[in-house]
Amino acid sequence: MASNSSDNIQEISLDGHEPKSESLAKSLQGDDFGVNENYVIVDIGANLTNKKFTRDLDSVVSRAQDAGVTKIIVPGTTVHSSKEALRLTHLYPGVLYSTAGVHPHEAKTWGDDTLDELRSLLQQQEVVAVGECGLDFNRNFSPPELQIQVFEKQVELACTLKKPLIVHERDAHAEVLAVLRRHTAQLPASVIHCFTGDADTAKAYLQLGCYIGITGYAWKDKSSEGVRQILNDGILPLDRLLVETDAPFMYPNTRASKLPQHVKQGLTQRSVTFLQRYCTFQRNEPCSLPVTVEMVAAYLKTKPEQVALQSTFNAFKVFGLSS
């Protein structure tokens, strides 16, 4: 569980694996932070092992950095892809980090050696979290009962290793909450990634100490109790917010209908240019993250720099990153 939910960038009290406060705040803010038009953002989930990125990964990573996305976490979804994600971190040290886990869709790949293989991957310092793991009852690519067993094993692993958890949940919040609650006492910082639920679900996760990951899904979620409403109503506090692209998925459709004027006006030309020049519905990229930061800021009625700064601070803290 998050150790201190009232932490924020102004009152940094750090312990354990958390980053050194002064150097972090300094490096995040920089001397000219605020006048610099660029952000410093951590994309806590981009699927760069996806074959859509094999041909031009170098350009994808450097575009991300140009857009201010200075660090990217590449999730594993099977043992194989967790190894592949770790391999990528060696190509971009200090920029890419990875996770090790078995996605609910892949629960049926769980075998006798899986737990040991994940455990040994998690010994590497570039592997910063257990996941993506969780439950997806929307598509049920693996049987629900098996998904629950496989999820629970990974929650136990995260508790034992004291590594954060990245949770994928779709149409299964009651069951995910039930599993997490069984481990409340030892639960490490847990992230509900690509949040797609409603206000009550968000509140229940926040009450458990979870962080919430916002993706481009927010652009298309029009439901009256959905992600936009949660941001607008101040239900999700800045100190629990993380941002991610989930690339190549979750393209942030800034042209979606019925967007309030203040959200459209909150977008900067620079961020929109990265989106329009390099990203499509078929292939979203980490360089699109600034538009999502700007959207979140518009709903929270704060500056995008503040959302970038605080979400980056949260990511450093949760995943033990250093600058």
Ligand SMILES: [Zn+2]
């Ligand atoms: Zn996911």
